[in-house]
Amino acid sequence: MPQHSAKNNFRDYLATQGLKSTRQRDIILDEFLQSGAHLSTEELYLRLREQHPHIGYATVHRTLKLFAECGIAEPRHFGDGQTRYESSAEEGHHDHLICTDCGAIIEFENPQIEALQELVACQHGFRIERHRLELYGRCERCLKQEDLTQRRKDAEKTGYRS
Numbered sequence: 001m002p003q004h005s006a007k008n009n010f011r012d013y014l015a016t017q018g019l020k021s022t023r024q025r026d027i028i029l030d031e032f033l034q035s036g037a038h039l040s041t042e043e044l045y046l047r048l049r050e051q052h053p054h055i056g057y058a059t060v061h062r063t064l065k066l067f068a069e070c071g072i073a074e075p076r077h078f079g080d081g082q083t084r085y086e087s088s089a090e091e092g093h094h095d096h097l098i099c100t101d102c103g104a105i106i107e108f109e110n111p112q113i114e115a116l117q118e119l120v121a122c123q124h125g126f127r128i129e130r131h132r133l134e135l136y137g138r139c140e141r142c143l144k145q146e147d148l149t150q151r152r153k154d155a156e157k158t159g160y161r162s
Contacts, residue, residue: 006072013070028063038084038105095133101142
């Protein structure tokens with residue numbers, strides 16, 4: 001769904017719910033759609049705060065919930081205790097790699113995984129309507145940091161400092 005469609009969908013949804021389309025909601029929507037990220041309420045609030053200090057945390061939180069209700073955002077739970085929102089405006093399905101150390105979220109697409117899921121479903125007489133694949137582990141940056149930390153510890157044990 002292109003950004004202009006998301007904006008129109010949101011305005012239409014607000015009207016059907018008897019809610020007003022406000023400048024604050026438009027600013028929040030623009031930032032959310034432009035971010036292309038998986039944002040928590042706090043992350044989006046912090047992105048907005050410098051340029052728009054009049055927009056409060058509660059307004060951002062309520063607006064993100066409205067985005068989810070009208071279908072322009074998907075709430076995601078990646079095991080860190082926060083709800084993150086991802087734009088539904090992005091076309092195509094993708095899956096996620098989530099770093100359990102730093103919280104990095106890497107999106108990926110893999111046609112072989114998609115085909116294998118279809119094959120498994122077919123073998124079981126099952127029709128997939130939707131799915132979500134989230135793989136949890138450690139990102140390259142965190143693994144490199146762990147390796148560096150371990151080498152320092154090993155050097156300290158032998159009395160050698162790098």
